[in-house]
Amino acid sequence: MSWPLFLAALLALPLLGAGAAFHPSVRSAGLLPRIAAALSLGAVTLTLTGVLLTFAALPWSIPALAAPPLCASLALGLLWSRRTATLWRPYRPSRGVALSAAAVTAVSLLCLLWTLGTAGATSVDYLYFWGVKAARFAAVRGIDTALLRWMYFGHGVPDYPPGVSILQAWGALAAGKMPWRFVPICSLLWVAAAAPLVLALLRLRLSDDAATAVASFWIAATSITIAQSYSGGNAEAQLLFFETLAVAALLTEDREADASRFLPALMLAGAVLTKVEGTAATLAIVAGAALRDLLERRSRILGRTLRLALPPAACLLTWFAFQRHFGLTVGYRSHGPLFGLRLDFVPTILREGLRNLDSGTAWLSWLIPIAFLLSARPDPRRLLPAFALIAGLCGFLVFDYLHDESDPSQRIGWTTPRVSQSALSACILAAGLAWFGQRGRAEEISAPSALPLP
Amino acid sequence: MSPSAGDPRSRSVTLWLVAAFALCFFPIAARTARPLDEQLRLPVTPLDRTDGRLAKQWMFLESCRPHVAPASSLTVIADDPDAAMSLYMMSIGAFPYSLPLPSSYYGLLTPEEGRKAEFVLAYRRPPPADWPLRLVANVEDGAIYARVAAP
Numbered sequence: 090m091s092w093p094l095f096l097a098a099l100l101a102l103p104l105l106g107a108g109a110a111f112h113p114s115v116r117s118a119g120l121l122p123r124i125a126a127a128l129s130l131g132a133v134t135l136t137l138t139g140v141l142l143t144f145a146a147l148p149w150s151i152p153a154l155a156a157p158p159l160c161a162s163l164a165l166g167l168l169w170s171r172r173t174a175t176l177w178r179p180y181r182p183s184r185g186v187a188l189s190a191a192a193v194t195a196v197s198l199l200c201l202l203w204t205l206g207t208a209g210a211t212s213v214d215y216l217y218f219w220g221v222k223a224a225r226f227a228a229v230r231g232i233d234t235a236l237l238r239w240m241y242f243g244h245g246v247p248d249y250p251p252g253v254s255i256l257q258a259w260g261a262l263a264a265g266k267m268p269w270r271f272v273p274i275c276s277l278l279w280v281a282a283a284a285p286l287v288l289a290l291l292r293l294r295l296s297d298d299a300a301t302a303v304a305s306f307w308i309a310a311t312s313i314t315i316a317q318s319y320s321g322g323n324a325e326a327q328l329l330f331f332e333t334l335a336v337a338a339l340l341t342e343d344r345e346a347d348a349s350r351f352l353p354a355l356m357l358a359g360a361v362l363t364k365v366e367g368t369a370a371t372l373a374i375v376a377g378a379a380l381r382d383l384l385e386r387r388s389r390i391l392g393r394t395l396r397l398a399l400p401p402a403a404c405l406l407t408w409f410a411f412q413r414h415f416g417l418t419v420g421y422r423s424h425g426p427l428f429g430l431r432l433d434f435v436p437t438i439l440r441e442g443l444r445n446l447d448s449g450t451a452w453l454s455w456l457i458p459i460a461f462l463l464s465a466r467p468d469p470r471r472l473l474p475a476f477a478l479i480a481g482l483c484g485f486l487v488f489d490y491l492h493d494e495s496d497p498s499q500r501i502g503w504t505t506p507r508v509s510q511s512a513l514s515a516c517i518l519a520a521g522l523a524w525f526g527q528r529g530r531a532e533e534i535s536a537p538s539a540l541p542l543p
Numbered sequence: 544m545s546p547s548a549g550d551p552r553s554r555s556v557t558l559w560l561v562a563a564f565a566l567c568f569f570p571i572a573a574r575t576a577r578p579l580d581e582q583l584r585l586p587v588t589p590l591d592r593t594d595g596r597l598a599k600q601w602m603f604l605e606s607c608r609p610h611v612a613p614a615s616s617l618t619v620i621a622d623d624p625d626a627a628m629s630l631y632m633m634s635i636g637a638f639p640y641s642l643p644l645p646s647s648y649y650g651l652l653t654p655e656e657g658r659k660a661e662f663v664l665a666y667r668r669p670p671p672a673d674w675p676l677r678l679v680a681n682v683e684d685g686a687i688y689a690r691v692a693a694p
Binding site: 189204207217222224227267299 | 555556557559560562563564565566567569570573574582583584585586588589590591592593594597598601628629631632633635636637639640644645648649653656
């Protein structure tokens with residue numbers, strides 16, 4: 090039985106990144122949100138360690154992969170624990186709201202667990218390349234650069250960043266082999282881990298009841314769409330985790346110039362290491378945040394933007410440097426000449442794109458937050474990081490499909506339900522903040538969730 | 544801190560929760576649409592309820608695994624090009640310590656690669672008659688052959 094060890098290795102990721110739980114921006118947020126922050130730091134540092142060990146021609150082992158993240162985490166944790174933390178008020182939702190949210194969360198996660206556990210939502214790509222790379226990386230104890238260079242591995246998207254495969258290989262190393270049937274179930278962990286931090290971040294701007302209600306809707310919608318889009322075992326759940334938390338952190342951050350950007354920058358670093366779309370999303374989110382700061386006349390925009398953009402840029406450059414060092418094609422391959430667009434595909438793309446946005450809920454996962462958003466009529470500037478992600482991902486998808494050589498209908502059917510998930514997530518967060526931000530503003534001002542310590 | 548039941552804010556919260564419950568209807572309906580015993584059957588492959596065709600192919604590769612020597616090279620041949628391609632892609636992960644060589648790649652025949660393989664996994668078809676092979680084992684949906692060294 091290899092799966093318990095694989096699971097234990099994944100559950101150990103927050104230990105590798107435990108230092109993040111002591112960062113002033115999350116230290117008082119509660120145990121589960123702190124675990125989510127630690128998970129993200131653990132995942133990012135483990136991925137970078139995997140890349141750097143192969144760079145240095147050092148073979149992977151559990152101690153070799155774990156030691157650098159643990160040391161970095163310890164040092165950062167000690168440094169951050171000395172700084173003054175943001176104080177979060179105790180979480181006290183009303184009883185009815187708490188019970189309802191618990192019921193929604195339980196039903197959503199159990200249905201997702203059931204679907205993934207019965208092999209009903211496994212990504213085919215997991216057996217074609219995500220898990221394949223992980224199994225081979227674990228077998229050769231490093232990133233298998235010979236495999237990535239091999240002409241008969243072109244189907245394995247060798248240019249994709251290595252985050253997912255390194256994390257799965259870490260589990261396979263601990264387990265002694267790849268537990269193929271179990272790995273897709275682990276996609277649930279990313280949704281379950283993100284939810285408490287989503288709730289905690291929403292509480293920075295909303296009442297406990299409002300934040301709980303929005304987080305409940307979020308977990309229901311994302312659990313369903315992960316299953317419906319066959320995202321078990323591939324990169325989607327991990328990408329959803331990073332991009333959602335980046336947007337949530339930016340939407341709820343303080344206006345002050347010295348407000349921390351640790352959390353969103355860490356999440357964007359995770360996103361670029363997870364998938365190519367993570368880079369597109371990062372560009373959109375950074376642009377959205379910078380534009381919001383500009384339009385709202387916030388101070389030190391350049392510095393704030395750099396604090397957000399530099400960590401993911403450094404991670405991306407690390408991967409590109411790795412590609413260059415090992416003779417791989419540097420960068421990400423396109424589907425054709427940049428402006429070789431098939432504009433005659435536009436009607437097909439729009440029709441099939443909309444058809445494939447049903448998210449397993451007859452489009453309700455989209456329509457409900459859009460209805461809340463439209464009726465709230467919020468100041469759009471405040472929500473720009475979310476809107477930029479939605480527009481950026483949709484634009485990226487359309488631009489990509491316009492490069493297809495033949496009718497893109499089939500590829501739209503394969504990819505749109507998966508790639509649109511982060512946009513759906515951002516839509517829900519924006520709608521919740523718009524709806525309750527308008528209606529509960531008096532309460533928000535009288536009872537902010539996070540107060541700086543005196 | 545929480546608003547009373549008649550408060551408009553409370554009604555807004557209720558609206559969001561009702562919407563969340565409404566979404567939960569969809570996965571529950573999907574679960575109840577099929578017989579429970581069928582849904583509770585433990586999967587044998589990662590793709591049992593995702594893609595039956597690929598699940599069969601994965602099962603074939605798993606059946607072959609005990610008969611293929613570690614660190615050897617292998618190739619998969621199949622009754623149609625799509626199956627050959629998907630079997631090849633999956634075999635790279637299913638045999639992480641071996642070297643899978645394609646006998647065809649995206650439908651293009653690459654027999655010069657396949658001929659180098661020490662083991663031939665034949666899925667629903669016999670191997671080419673001119674390949675010097677000996678039968679190692681029969682498994683469901685195919686057989687495993689080992690290359691016979693030239694005299």
